Amino acid sequence: MRCPFCRHPDSRVVDSREAEEGSAIRRRRSCLSCGRRFTTMEEASLRVVKRSGVAEPFSRAKVVAGVRKACQGRPVRDDDLALLAQRVEDAVRSAGSAEVPAEAIGRAILGPLRELDEVAYLRFASVYLAFESLTDFENAISALRAETSTSRREAAHPASPAEPAGEGPFGVGSSRSALHGTGPNGAGPPGGGARAPGPLIEVAAEHG
Numbered sequence: 001m002r003c004p005f006c007r008h009p010d011s012r013v014v015d016s017r018e019a020e021e022g023s024a025i026r027r028r029r030s031c032l033s034c035g036r037r038f039t040t041m042e043e044a045s046l047r048v049v050k051r052s053g054v055a056e057p058f059s060r061a062k063v064v065a066g067v068r069k070a071c072q073g074r075p076v077r078d079d080d081l082a083l084l085a086q087r088v089e090d091a092v093r094s095a096g097s098a099e100v101p102a103e104a105i106g107r108a109i110l111g112p113l114r115e116l117d118e119v120a121y122l123r124f125a126s127v128y129l130a131f132e133s134l135t136d137f138e139n140a141i142s143a144l145r146a147e148t149s150t151s152r153r154e155a156a157h158p159a160s161p162a163e164p165a166g167e168g169p170f171g172v173g174s175s176r177s178a179l180h181g182t183g184p185n186g187a188g189p190p191g192g193g194a195r196a197p198g199p200l201i202e203v204a205a206e207h208g
């Protein structure tokens with residue numbers, strides 16, 4: 001790539017090291033013309049395939065934009081959204097595919113968003129999972145309540161081997177699993193929990 005200072009096309013790599021826990025390489029380069037140094041990051045490309053079949057690069061900013069709408073008026077900070085987008089990217093990348101369907105992004109958002117803010121989660125889920133009736137909301141709220149009481153029981157008995165209900169796909173919520181020492185990353189059945197993904201509509205992240 002061109003030198004960001006003088007646009008010269010050639011540079012020399014002076015240092016190369018792993019970054020992002022091995023999923024990326026950071027290279028320190030020296031421009032062959034002006035001699036200034038700059039850093040490049042190299043990581044496997046991750047593409048999101050929309051339902052139209054069009055693929056575009058995964059974008060954390062789009063995840064944030066999609067979730068931000070659901071968080072309007074809620075006590076959620078930009079830092080929280082940035083962290084959530086990071087978790088979504090990690091979860092999707094950990095599935096190991098270079099291309100993921102847009103629905104997978106929305107699905108990976110559900111778990112972290114539920115932990116962040118339950119109201120925002122219900123808003124997002126109602127669109128992403130295409131809630132059609134009060135019953136859909138009631139079921140989602142019941143699942144949230146069950147989850148909350150499970151968490152309380154686990155807090156009271158941290159050694160409990162019980163798998164938390166509603167484990168999301170793609171290892172979403174895996175930090176909690178790790179906390180309780182239950183199984184490998186992403187343990188739990190695909191689409192586990194009470195929330196069987198219904199017909200999808202294109203709202204989710206703006207990837208849709």
Ligand SMILES: [Zn+2]
Nearest residue numbers: 003006031034
């Ligand atoms: Zn240069």
